[in-house]
Amino acid sequence: MRILVVEDDPRLAELLRRGLVGEGYAVDMAHDGLNGLELALDSDYDAIVLDVMLPGLNGYRLCKRLREARVWTPVLMLTAKDGEYDEAEGLDTGADDYVTKPFSFVALTARLRALLRRGSPERPAVIRVGDLEIDPAARSCRRGSTPVPLTAREFAVLEYLARRRGETVSKTEVLEHVWDHTFGGDVNVVEVYVSTLRRKVDTPFRRRTIHTVRGIGYRLEAVEGAHP
Numbered sequence: 001m002r003i004l005v006v007e008d009d010p011r012l013a014e015l016l017r018r019g020l021v022g023e024g025y026a027v028d029m030a031h032d033g034l035n036g037l038e039l040a041l042d043s044d045y046d047a048i049v050l051d052v053m054l055p056g057l058n059g060y061r062l063c064k065r066l067r068e069a070r071v072w073t074p075v076l077m078l079t080a081k082d083g084e085y086d087e088a089e090g091l092d093t094g095a096d097d098y099v100t101k102p103f104s105f106v107a108l109t110a111r112l113r114a115l116l117r118r119g120s121p122e123r124p125a126v127i128r129v130g131d132l133e134i135d136p137a138a139r140s141c142r143r144g145s146t147p148v149p150l151t152a153r154e155f156a157v158l159e160y161l162a163r164r165r166g167e168t169v170s171k172t173e174v175l176e177h178v179w180d181h182t183f184g185g186d187v188n189v190v191e192v193y194v195s196t197l198r199r200k201v202d203t204p205f206r207r208r209t210i211h212t213v214r215g216i217g218y219r220l221e222a223v224e225g226a227h228p
Helices: 010-022 033-042 059-068 084-092 105-118 152-163 171-178 189-205
Strands: 002-006 026-030 047-051 075-079 097-100 127-129 132-135 140-143 210-213 217-220
Touching: 002 010, 002 033, 010 026, 010 105, 026 033, 033 047, 033 059, 047 059, 047 105, 059 075, 075 105, 097 105, 127 152, 132 152, 140 189, 152 171, 152 189, 152 217, 171 189, 171 217, 189 210
Parallel strands: 002 026, 002 047, 047 075, 075 097
Antiparallel strands: 127 132, 132 140, 210 217
16 A cells, blocks of 8 residues: 655655555655655555645645646645534545644544545546536535536435436435435425426526436436427
8 A cells, every 4th residue: 555645744655654554555755745745646645644734735735636626646635723614624625534733643544545445436526517607615516617506405305316416316316415304395396496407507508417316206407409
């Protein structure tokens, strides 16, 4: 397993390198964000240990650049920041896990092993289906350059369909992922929201992105040249 460590503190970087080599990993080092980005784009790593406060390019921006370039290498963020908003920012830019300094090396390597077991599935920070763009961090939706205002629940339904794009999902699956367990309404509420989404994200733009699979559920998929 080959790991990239991007850390500007020379002492901590060397401790990480020695520890990971001792665990049997091959380790490459970068001490600033720009060099780290270059290595991450040019080489095939199994995981990246990424500090947030880096010269040249901070860890948040580095991670976002990787995801925009469709590099899905698992990223473990390492930082002295410990606020919940800092953690949320790291995860929203595409990181997979987050460790706060000071940390236990045993815990860090356990988290790293967990990331390595998951591999590198595609998980873009911004989801695109044709010219439809869904940004979960900003809670925003655009069709091309045109913003599409959605309520929180409408966005949640659309985001779930987008994360399962190309797959057919049932009304029950949507209900279970978007509504909490205390919801006592009819499963057909999903149909109401899907109909509203079509009126907002498809019909005005002469697109057909949200498809009904009769007797099963719905599928979000761009079909070139299609419109209602």
